[in-house]
Amino acid sequence: MSKKTKLGMVGGSLDAFIGEVHRKAAAMDGKFELVCGAFSSSPEKSKKTGEALSLDSSRVYGSYKEMIEKESQLPENERMEAVSIVTPNHVHFEPAKLALENGFHVIIDKPITFSLEEAKQLKKIVDSTGNILALTHTYTGYPMVKQARHMVATGQLGKIRKIYVEYPQGWLSTPLEDEGNKQASWRTDPEKSGAGGAIGDIGTHAANLAEYVSGLNITQISADVNIYVENRRLDDDSAALLKFENDASGVLMATQIAAGEENDLKLRVYGEKGGVKWIHSDPNSLHYKTLDGPYQTLRAGTGYLADSIAKFTRTPAGHPEGYLEAFANIYLEFHNAVSDFKNGNFSSIEDYDFPGADDGIRGMAFVDTMLESNKSETKWTPFKK
Known part of the structure; x- marks a missing residue:
């Protein structure tokens, strides 16, 4: 031990x-x-x-x-x-x-x-x-996210064609940084947060999740990046079309001005044979659809999941695990x-x-590529390396 x-x-x-x-x-x-x-x-x-x-x-x-x-x-x-x-x-x-x-x-x-x-x-x-x-x-720590990754890696979905990931929050819909909110203050300050606001804070999570589950790297981005709250210095809203390896395409949305939303992260991955959907508000479930089979909802803590998933669950099926457990x-x-x-x-x-460090580099490259693409007059911007 x-x-x-x-x-x-x-x-x-x-x-x-x-x-x-x-x-x-x-x-x-x-x-x-x-x-x-x-x-x-x-x-x-x-x-x-x-x-x-x-x-x-x-x-x-x-x-x-x-x-x-x-x-x-x-x-x-x-x-x-x-x-x-x-x-x-x-x-x-x-x-x-x-x-x-x-x-x-x-x-x-x-x-x-x-x-x-x-x-x-x-x-x-x-x-x-x-x-x-x-x-x-x-x-990446959620068991059903790992199950989705396993299903992609073992070919259950076939060749991946389409990836959708969205991360809407609403907490920065107003200028909280002007009201003494510590979390808002540093996240909207370019000298503390870096070049990206929403794209650095939650966009990097969305991009990482898409790459982690699909096993494919983003290769090109066509981005729209916005600042909606007056006098805010960093972006609070973004969306992008994505190109991945192996000719897969995707859509990413990351915004912190979706009023009323909490942390409504969602991921959908579709291949030639079927697709999976994971929703952060119901993290113990993975929705699985195929062309010629029934709609299935796979659940954390059950015996039919991949053997490698078992060590990442701590309770029997039906006992909710969430954010802290994923971190753990x-x-x-x-x-x-x-x-x-x-x-x-x-x-x-x-x-x-x-x-690890390679994922960290890709996260920072994602921020820079999003900003570069937003300023570009061409449709596609190659992913920075």
Whole structure:
């Protein structure tokens, strides 16, 4: 039985949203022990967060640089082994770089970095150090998303022809960034979020999900990117026609001004023989249709799913699992990779089912290609590499 992975955290103070999500996900299967953290750029706020989490005060740090430096000096059996980075986008690259270069593995919230250039640099550091980097594209963690991917990969749908993915939200329909909303403020600030607003925040999720399930990379984009809320500095709405490998085509929509919508992510993939549909609001179901067979609804936790799906479900059929469990599945696979690395059994990230640095690069390239296509007068823009 593998030991717990000792985890440090950068960001995720008490008033942050995503930090607590990561902590819950890491704790769910008992595979991680949070041992230290630099939870805020404010040393006082970091200290208060550490106290609330009952951490040893000597291992609650005022900055990520201090944390990585001091943890590196601890005996191997005491120091953290991996770092969870849950900061706004502009504070992804430097702590990830420093952690990897000091021998620590990294799990990082998406998008991977502030820019495509940074993402490519980080991939080089991953390759040169040999350490592991996981990216929390959450929706790849859902068991029925993995089942859909399995069905595509094993040819049950035939050659893929059409892919539709949509991610409507409504929470930025008004200028929340002008009302002191912390989440809205940094996500709409180009100096903190990067070049993309909605396309970086949720468009990257939609593009990643389409590629993950279909097994096909996007090759060309024809995009329409908009800003609807007056004086907003980054996009809040987008749509695109897509071209994939193997002549498949698709449609992507990602918007944060669909008033009334929550996180209504949907994916449909159609091949020559049939199609599948997954809806985030009913994540335990996968809808399967064929040309000459009955409409089927496959359910999580059942014995008829692919054998590889079983380890990603924790409860019997009919007991709902959702967002936190999907997050936890990425942490679970990350732990397995780190544990194998520690025991000398790690060979390749391809042996584990979680997004990595290459997915992160494609996410940043998606943002840049969407923006370039939106400005272009030609119909199709080649996907950046």
